[in-house]
Amino acid sequence: MQFIGYTAASSLAFLFDVSLFLLLSGGWLLNPAVSAALAFMGGLTLNFLMCRYLVFRQARSGRADVQFGGFLLTGLAGLALTVLAVHVLVSIAGLSLLVSKLVAAAVVLVLNYVARAHFVFKRA
DSSP, X not given: OHHHHHHHHHHHHHHHHHHHHHIIIIISOOOHHHHXXXXXXXXXXXXXXXXXXXXXXXGGGSOHHHHHHHHHHHHHHXXXXXXXXXHHHHXXXXXXXXXXXXXXXXXXXXXXXXXXIIIIXXXX
């Protein structure tokens, strides 16, 4: 059940990330790279808050600053793994961009959940 909640929170955070990216790059005419970075951090922060208060409720007693640091590190590791996986799946395995991105996203979703459940939001 917790994984379903995590997936829902991550999906909402992703939609927020994309919406913020479009607003910043299209509406406010910011540089797309700057918009992408700001949107990524906005989505990550929203995901952290939903995970801390809704998905991993037992974690509310932990230190939020330490948890956010771990959440950020797992998010950046997931980003690096996504980039590597897409590169390998497209360049070496010959898969399409979309299939490569979907495979990478599914793998990173599971790995991030495991890391966050067992290390970032571990039970006291």
